[in-house]
Amino acid sequence: MNDTTRLTIRPGGPADAPATLDMLDAAVAWMNARGNTEQWGTTPYSQKPGGVARVEKYMTDNAPFIAELDGRPVGTLVLDSGPSPHVPIAPADEPERYVRLLVSDRAHAGRGVGAALLAHAVEETRRAGVDLLRVDCWAGGGGELVAYYERNGFTPTDRFTADSWPGQVLARRVGDR
Numbered sequence: 001m002n003d004t005t006r007l008t009i010r011p012g013g014p015a016d017a018p019a020t021l022d023m024l025d026a027a028v029a030w031m032n033a034r035g036n037t038e039q040w041g042t043t044p045y046s047q048k049p050g051g052v053a054r055v056e057k058y059m060t061d062n063a064p065f066i067a068e069l070d071g072r073p074v075g076t077l078v079l080d081s082g083p084s085p086h087v088p089i090a091p092a093d094e095p096e097r098y099v100r101l102l103v104s105d106r107a108h109a110g111r112g113v114g115a116a117l118l119a120h121a122v123e124e125t126r127r128a129g130v131d132l133l134r135v136d137c138w139a140g141g142g143g144e145l146v147a148y149y150e151r152n153g154f155t156p157t158d159r160f161t162a163d164s165w166p167g168q169v170l171a172r173r174v175g176d177r
Helices: 015-032 051-061 112-129 144-151
Strands: 009-013 063-069 072-080 094-104 132-138 155-162 165-173
Touching: 009 112, 015 051, 015 063, 015 072, 015 094, 051 094, 063 112, 072 112, 094 112, 112 132, 132 144, 144 155, 144 165
Parallel strands: 094 132
Antiparallel strands: 009 063, 063 072, 072 094, 132 165, 155 165
């Protein structure tokens, strides 16, 4: 079932940090229950050193967007103007928007929340007059996350390793051509 017909997306802010942390904690537990302990580890995100501060910073210093279903937060997307410092890649040689965070409520997994947020990121990027939208993700496991972004219109570009964590940068052109 696709819930996106009732989904709304609004700008986020500091008050959305607790709901985003709850989604991140649930995502860690969900991945661990499926045997994935490499992507985000086994410690709940809210208990990781710097985890709470990072999410609070995202909600104040970046461009957060919250997907809501019937008034309840079910997803978070954070846009920035370039990659985070932990990603060992060069910034683009042109203006870009960069997806710093994408997480959805696991109770709504597979129902299009993430895809709706990515479509919103495309529109926000286009509205800003920028042609390039990039994201990085975990490239381990069977490559399912890379494939997810490919299904949402992104093309793999640079691979990287950060502290033995295999990563993939993907890009999407969003301009009207």
